[in-house]
Structures are given as structure tokens and as C-alpha cells.
Amino acid sequence: MIDRLLLLYPSGYRAAYGPEIADTYREMTRGAPRGARLREGFDLAAHALRVRFQLGSADPLGRFLASAAPFALAAAAASAGSQLLRWCTSIVVSPTPWMLSIRTLDHVGALSLLFSLLVCIGTIVALTGRWAVGVAAAVCGLCGTAGLALSVEWLFGDRVIVPLAALLTVAVVLACPADLRPDGSAAAAAGAMAWAAWLPAAVVETRIVQGVSTHYGAWPLLALSVTGVVLALRAQSSGVRTMGAMAVASPPFIAHAYVMAWHDLRPVAAMVLVFPAAVVITAAVARARRSY
Incomplete structure (x- = not known):
């Protein structure tokens, strides 16, 4: 098994450290039960893939994805929420008694709600200090949502954008290096962004405010881009890297906008322009600050 796992490492790394890794693996798994050996093998494979794709904490790509991961998770939670x-809301406004509506819910609807709930709860757990446990729950929910979208087209009306967005989010979150998990400030910023993206839409969806539409789903993308501008200005950076991280975190909101826009990519493409526009705004504000 160890020989096959070593093949996942780049050849140069394998030549330099392969024997040492193999000896350590054999020492740690000698006499261990099958489950423990599988866990060690999984951890070794994950490390090999990080080395191969330069996703470690010392690599620029690893650090970049670490900055995007909490916001990708928060975006997924806001969309699921x-x-x-x-x-x-549909249960409340329906003339059918809510208990009857729940009892007659089919398995597809029940699974969809369960997966959405997993994403929301997992994100809350992850952003409040237990990253690994929360990510595991959220990833299960996202993968389940992708599977449902692929197998039951009528659920989202799409078999491409929705599952692709879910799987891209899973990839970004899992690519976050273990030693670069979000600190308190990053987690708080991601949580605030999720609330800012979800709450206004919630007010409209529940009809607390009349005469306002959530069609096209532009608000969540705007909330994400504004968060990027604020973070870039606080860090006194150009905004390019920060807005790049926000763009990487945006697939759940893009999929949400695509569904809300009746599967028309044209308004969604126009919404995505908010990210380069935010870079320009950040640069202009930073220049104005320096001039004063």
C-alpha cells in the first residue's frame, strides 16, 4: 500500500523523502487495526496531493485558498439558508396544515432540506472554532446537494451550474491547509458576510417588506464584494488578492443567482463584473486616502 501512496508525491520529493516517509508509515501502522491503517493512508494521500499541487501553508496557492475557504463556506451556508x-415560508403561507406538509414531504425534498441543514450547521460549527468537524458536515451537505442536482433535474432545474458550484466550494474548503485554518477575525468576517447576504433576502422572502424583489439574486454577490473591499482597505492592500479570494468563494452565490434568474447566464455574467469593479473602487479609495 505504501508504495502506491508514494506514487502520489512528485518524483523529486519522492526521491528525497520517500524512504523516510515509508519507514515512518510502516512504524506507525505496525500491528494497527485496519481502520487505523486506512486513516494513516488517507492522511498520507492528502499530504501527497498537497505537495504535488503546491497547496501547503508555505505555498502561495495554499495561502490564497486558505483566505478564500471561510468565505466559500459562508457563501454556501447563506445560499442553503x-x-x-x-x-x-411556503409551509407557513400554505393553507395545508404544516404537520401534514411535513408528513407528505417526498424523499427528494427531505434529502434536499437535510443537505441544506447540514451545510448551515456545519458552517456555524466550523466558523465558531471546530473547523474540521464543521467542514466535514458542510462537505457532506454540499456533496449531497450536488448529487441531487445531478440525479433530479427538476429540483433546481439545472444539472451543471448547481452541482459544479457545490463541488468547487468543496474543493476550495478542503484545499485549506490544516495549519492555516481561519482565525477569529477571518471567521467573524465570513460569518458577518453570510448574515449580510442572507438577512435582507430573508426579509423580502418572508414578505416583511412589500414591493421589493429578490429576482436575479444580485444582493449576495454584492455583499461578498463589499466585504472584500472592506477587508482590503483595512489591510491597506490593492484589493486584487482579496477580491480574487472573494471571487473564488462566490460559486454558491453564482449558482443561486443563476437559479433565481431563471437559468439565464446573461444577468449572472453582468453580476460577476462586481468583482473587478470592486478592485477599481478599492484602488480609488486607497489613492484618495494617500492623497490626504
């Missing part, structure tokens, strides 16, 4: 809210 919107879906849960729409379902709850």
Missing part, C-alpha cells in the same frame, strides 16, 4: 427559508 435561503433555500431552507423559502421552504419554511
Whole structure:
């Protein structure tokens, strides 16, 4: 098994450290039960892939994805929360008693709600200090959502954008190096962004405010880009790297906008322009600050 796992490492790294890795693996798994050996093998494979794709904490790509991971998770939670809210609202306004509506819920609807709930709860757990546990729950929810979107087209009306967005989010979150998990400030910023993206839409969806539409789903993308501008200005940076991280975190909001825009990519493409526009705004504000 160890010989096959070593093949995952780049050849140069394998030549330099392969024997040492193999000896350590054999020492740690000698006499261990099958489950323990599988866990060690999984950890070794994950490390090999990080080395191969330069996703370690010392690599620029690893650090970049670490900065995007909490916001990708928060975006997924805000989108999943919107879906849960729409379902709850439909139950409340329906003339059918809510207990009857729940009892007659089919397995596809039940799974969809369960996966959305997993994403929301997992994100809360991850951003409040237990990253690994929360990410595991959120990833299960995202993968389940992708599977449902692929197998049950009518659920989202799409078999490409929705599952692709879910899987891209999973990739970004899992690519975050273990020693670069978000600190308190990053987690707080991601959580605030999720609330800012979800709450106004929730107010409209529940009809607390009349005469306002959530069609096209532009608000969540705007909330994400504004968060990027604020973070870039606080860090006194150009905004390019920060807005790049926000763009990488945006697939859940892009998929949400795509569904809300009746599967028309044109308004969604226009919404995505908010990220380069935010870079320009950040640069202009930073220049104005320096001039004073």
C-alpha cells in the first residue's frame, strides 16, 4: 500500500523523502487495526496531493485558498439558508396544515432540506472554532446537494451550474491547509458576510417588506464584494488578492443567482463584473486616502 501512496508525491520529493516517509508509515501502522491503517493512508494521500499541487501553508496557492475557504463556506451556508427559508415560508403561507406538509414531504425534498441543514450547521460549527468537524458536515451537505442536482433535474432545474458550484466550494474548503485554518477575525468576517447576504433576502422572502424583489439574486454577490473591499482597505492592500479570494468563494452565490434568474447566464455574467469593479473602487479609495 505504501508504495502506491508514494506514487502520489512528485518524483523529486519522492526521491528525497520517500524512504523516510515509508519507514515512518510502516512504524506507525505496525500491528494497527485496519481502520487505523486506512486513516494513516488517507492522511498520507492528502499530504501527497498537497505537495504535488503546491497547496501547503508555505505555498502561495495554499495561502490564497486558505483566505478564500471561510468565505466559500459562508457563501454556501447563506445560499442553503435561503433555500431552507423559502421552504419554511411556503409551509407557513400554505393553507395545508404544516404537520401534514411535513408528513407528505417526498424523499427528494427531505434529502434536499437535510443537505441544506447540514451545510448551515456545519458552517456555524466550523466558523465558531471546530473547523474540521464543521467542514466535514458542510462537505457532506454540499456533496449531497450536488448529487441531487445531478440525479433530479427538476429540483433546481439545472444539472451543471448547481452541482459544479457545490463541488468547487468543496474543493476550495478542503484545499485549506490544516495549519492555516481561519482565525477569529477571518471567521467573524465570513460569518458577518453570510448574515449580510442572507438577512435582507430573508426579509423580502418572508414578505416583511412589500414591493421589493429578490429576482436575479444580485444582493449576495454584492455583499461578498463589499466585504472584500472592506477587508482590503483595512489591510491597506490593492484589493486584487482579496477580491480574487472573494471571487473564488462566490460559486454558491453564482449558482443561486443563476437559479433565481431563471437559468439565464446573461444577468449572472453582468453580476460577476462586481468583482473587478470592486478592485477599481478599492484602488480609488486607497489613492484618495494617500492623497490626504
